[in-house]
Amino acid sequence: MLLSVLREIRDPRDVNARHILAELLFVALAATLCGAKSCVEIAEFAEAREEDLKEILSLPHGAPSHDTFSRVFRLLDPEELERAFTAFMTALRQELGLPPPRGVVAIDGKALRRGYEKGQAHLAPLMVGVWDAETRLAIAGVRAPGRSEVQGTLDLLKGLTLKGCTVTADALHCHPAMAEAVLAAKAQYALGLKANHGPLFTAAEAGFATAGDLAFFETKERAHGRSERRRASVLPAARLRGRPSFPGLKAIGRIEAERTGTNGQRKVSVRYIALSRQLSPARLATVVRTHWSIENQLHWPLDVVFHEDDARTRKDNAPQNLAVIRRLAQNILRTHPLDKPMASKMRRARWNKEFFFELFTHMR
Secondary structure, eight states: OHHHHHTTSOOOSOTTOSSOHHHHHHHHHHHHHTTOOSHHHHHHHHHHTHHHHTTTOOOTTOSOOHHHHHHHHHHSOHHHHHHHHHHHHHHHHHHTTOOOOOSEEEEEEEEOTTOSOTTOGGGOOEEEEEEETTTTEEEEEEEOGGGOHHHHHHHHHHTOOOTTOEEEEOGGGOSHHHHHHHHHTTOEEEEEEOGGGHHHHHHHHHHHHTSOSOOEEEEEEEETTEEEEEEEEEEEGGGOTTOOOOTTOOEEEEEEEEEEOTTOOEEEEEEEEEESSOOOHHHHHHHHHHHTHHIIIIIHHHHHTSOGGGOOOOSTTHHHHHHHHHHHHHHHHHHSOOOSOHHHHHHHHHHOHHHHHHHHHTTO
């Protein structure tokens, strides 16, 4: 299944290229599953495991060099690899009997901190990810054009089917174009609202200030000497006075949080959320909390397990292409049924030939 998807990617090299593109990409993915973090390490993996790889691949010219991998990832059109990623995830869900996304789908950006061109540390590439919180799988990922997370998100949404999902994003995305794109994908939105959308934010503050007693849902947590109280409430959009036009707006949610640290200091914060569907306070609290799984279960493993923040590949298209490979590897590891952390599965794939092959065969 995976190789058939990779064969659909257009080869950017000359016709006299020695190594088969789909096989190069497969080797890079296999190496990443075993902990490789750069083109040099991918080439070392290919040399060390050449005989094992030849049980799956032809590799007519032996193990490719690191220069070959580097050149391919620099030249490869990121859109080609991103489309293959999306196609593979669609096929993988079908093979594993997983339904299409139907719960919270979170969107957020992540910088490739060391993937910048020399002398441009302030312009690190930015990847926009779409995350299915229910299955804990990345659905899609794209480099934000011109580091514009908003434009990258709009580009992604055009190619996704999210019928019945609730799309969540931070306040950067709270604008009419994003709302329209989510609704066009037949989904609902829950978008963070801050003063960057001044008129709507002002209307929300005034609406809650004059709303009187509203039904709310409250949670309390205590751990490690710290305590937190969170209260969620929802105000129908019809009760907002002088509210500006915003596509599909049905309600405004509010999350009031009070945190007490180990030093006894209290910190109070209030967040507003624009909603295209009127949720119950309890459901609002769940949706907002679930959104942050994209940080804890996608971005955090990419940095801690795959060491993405330390990746120094910088030239041309290579940073974002290798970022897509890492996200694909993360999904494969996560869907394997062994009840072990991803880092443990990576070690097993390095040490155990049978388990290495099993990472691919279990998807059939």
